Every structure is written in C-alpha cells, then in structure tokens.
Amino acid sequence: xxxxxxxxxxxxxxxxxxxxxxxxxxxxxxxxxxxxxxxxxxxxxxxxxxxxxxxxxxxxxxxxxxxxxxxxxxxxxxxxxxxxxxxxxxxxxxxxxxxxxxxxxxxxxxxxxxxxxxxxxxxxxxxxxxxxxxxxxxxxxxxxxxxxxxxxxxxxxxxxxxxxxxxxxxxxxxxxxxxxxxxxxxxxxxxxxxxxxxxxxxxxxxxxxxxxxxxxxxxxxxxxxxxxxxxxxxxxxxxxxxxxxxxxxxxxxxxxxxxxxxxxx
Ligand SMILES: [Zn+2]
Numbered sequence: 605x606x607x608x609x610x611x612x613x614x615x616x617x618x619x620x621x622x623x624x625x626x627x628x629x630x631x632x633x634x635x636x637x638x639x640x641x642x643x644x645x646x647x648x649x650x651x652x653x654x655x656x657x658x659x660x661x662x663x664x665x666x667x668x669x670x671x672x673x674x675x676x677x678x679x680x681x682x683x684x685x686x687x688x689x690x691x692x693x694x695x696x697x698x699x700x701x702x703x704x705x706x707x708x709x710x711x712x713x714x715x716x717x718x719x720x721x722x723x724x725x726x727x728x729x730x731x732x733x734x735x736x737x738x739x740x741x742x743x744x745x746x747x748x749x750x751x752x753x754x755x756x757x758x759x760x761x762x763x764x765x766x767x768x769x770x771x772x773x774x775x776x777x778x779x780x781x782x783x784x785x786x787x788x789x790x791x792x793x794x795x796x797x798x799x800x801x802x803x804x805x806x807x808x809x810x811x812x813x814x815x816x817x818x819x820x821x822x823x824x825x826x827x828x829x830x831x832x833x834x835x836x837x838x839x840x841x842x843x844x845x846x847x848x849x850x851x852x853x854x855x856x857x858x859x860x861x862x863x864x865x866x867x868x869x
Contacts, residue, residue, distance in 0.1 A: 605867040607633060610651040612665070613843055613856040616734045621815040624840045626855065628865065635840060636815055644834045644866040645853070647827040653860050665859030675700040684709070684723050684754025709753035711745035711760070711802075714738035715782045716842075717772030721760045723753040730810055735856065737773040737842025741810040742784035745795070745802040752802060759796045770824070773842060774852060777818040784809055816841040821850040827861055 609629030617623040625632035629651075649658050653665035654674045662668035664677055671677045675697035680687045681704075688695060689705040708726040713719055716738050724732040726746075733741040747753045757766060788805075795803055816839035824844075825833065835847030843856035 607631060607865045607867075608648070609862065610653075611855060611858045611861045611863060612653070613735065613859055614840070616731060618730050618734065618812065621813045622734055622840075624815070626865070628863070633865070635837070635845070638837050638867060639815065639839065640836065642834060642836050642868040643847075644864075644868065645827070645832070646864040646866075647831040647861055648864055649862040650860055651862050658862075661858075661860040667860075675704075680705065680750065680754075684750045685758045687749070687751035687754055690749050690751050705750035707749070709747045709750050710743045711747070711753050711756045713742045713744055713784045713787055715740040715778070715784065716768045717776040717778075718765055718769060719782065719784065719787055720765045720768060721757055722766060723750070723757045725750075730812070733810060734812060735843050736768050737770075737814070737844070738810075739776070739778055739812060740782050740784055741812075742788060743804055743807045744788045744791075745799070746804045747799075747802045752799060756795060756799050756802065759794050759799075760791055763791060763794055768842075770842070770844070770854070771822055774822045774844060774846075775818060814841040815839050816846060819846065819850040822852060823850050824852045824854060826853070827858055827863070 607628050609631060612627040615625040615627055615632060624635040626635050650661055652659055652667040652670055654670035659667035662671045666674060666677050678695045680695060687705045689701040695701055710724055710726055712722055714722060714733055714736060716736050745756050835851050837845060838848050839846040844852045844854055846852055
C-alpha cells in the first residue's frame, strides 16, 4: 500500500485503546491496523497549512510568512493570557480572534510524566489531552473566554510546569493513580483573586489508554535530519509514532510536510 500527501496532526478517538488515524491531505489512515508492519516514510516537499505553497515549514505547519501574518499563528495561540478579543482589540484579525478566543475554555491538570497545567477550548476536549500523551487529566476551572483561562494558567505555572517533557511522557509507564484532585486542592490558593469564581470542583478525572508500550530507549528523529526512514511501527502515544528499536517521530511536529508513505507487509 502506498499513500502520499500533506501531514496534519493525527486524528484520534478515545477508546480502549485510543484509535489513531494519520491524516495525509485529508485521507485518514487507520494506524492501529498497521502495528507490526514496516513503514517507509519519505519526505518529498512542503505544503504550508495556511497558503498551501511548497515553502519550508517554519513553525506549526506554517511557512515563515504565514507564521508571522496569519491570525491562526498569533502569539495568543501559544500565550492565551495575551488575548484581547474580549476588549474588542485586534492582534492580527479581530473577527478570527473573536471566534477563537470568545468561547468557553478549560484550565486543566494533566499527567504526562509530570503534573502540568494547561488551557484548552472546550471543543478540543479530550483531543488536546490525547495529543499531549496525558495518562490522566482533570478540568480545574471553566471560563467564558481564552483570556480568563490564560490568566489562571499564568498564575499556576509559577508553581508547576506548563510544557510536556516528551521524553518523560514516552518513558513513563506509570501504573498507579495520580491524585489530580488532591493536586487541585493544593494549588487552589494560587488562583488569582479575581479568577477564583471560575474554580471548578469535583469534576471527573479522565484516564487514557494508549496503544503503546514503553521501549527500552527513546530517540526522536525529524524528517529534516532523516528525509527517508524505514521502521516497524509498534505503537502510538500522544502524537508520537513508536518504531521498533526506540525510534519516534512527532507527527504533529511535521504538519505541512509532504510525504510518501509505503506500508510493507
Ligand atoms: Zn504559507
């Protein structure tokens, strides 16, 4: 079997285990069916997720020009606390920013090898947590917009990480329970005064089951360094494909790359 197209982040469905689909130019390839098979991945070009041109990806699937101009790649995507759409103030394109920012958001704790804090649009639950490779996740605040969630996150990240350590996430084979509810109680005091009203107590803890077993070692490669790669697919966690021998590729980190994918028996 052979496929080709532009990489977008994998689509996932929360099941036991989680089901993953590689998205190549909109064609969805069910990856769970390919475990144990040898895959050959060849980088053949680029297709910017915004303008569609064959220009090198700069960040997040965008070419350099689009990364600095598109409202879908603005600073508030990475730093929600900078949001200003609720004030009617534009960053790059107010109408787009209103759509992104003026909708319900959730501040959460997730366990990805460490307990971290993060922010997501409600529409991205539970996808956001699966993309990060979280084993557990717990909503701790519900807000009306992105700015409010960002302000809570900024206060909490003084006390715990807000980034996923991918190596720790892939090396983690935690079997027990992490008491995120207890963690939530302990950090409540760090909520800014004006934002206590968004605190949400007693929500269900989400638990995720990945089609993945921790390898003996973890090495990540990119298509920049290895434009052609062949390996036996063994599992998936977060947005990482896991290959026999401990090789990993971060699919989301290759959005906008155009590849050929060959599935050998
Ligand atoms: Zn572009």
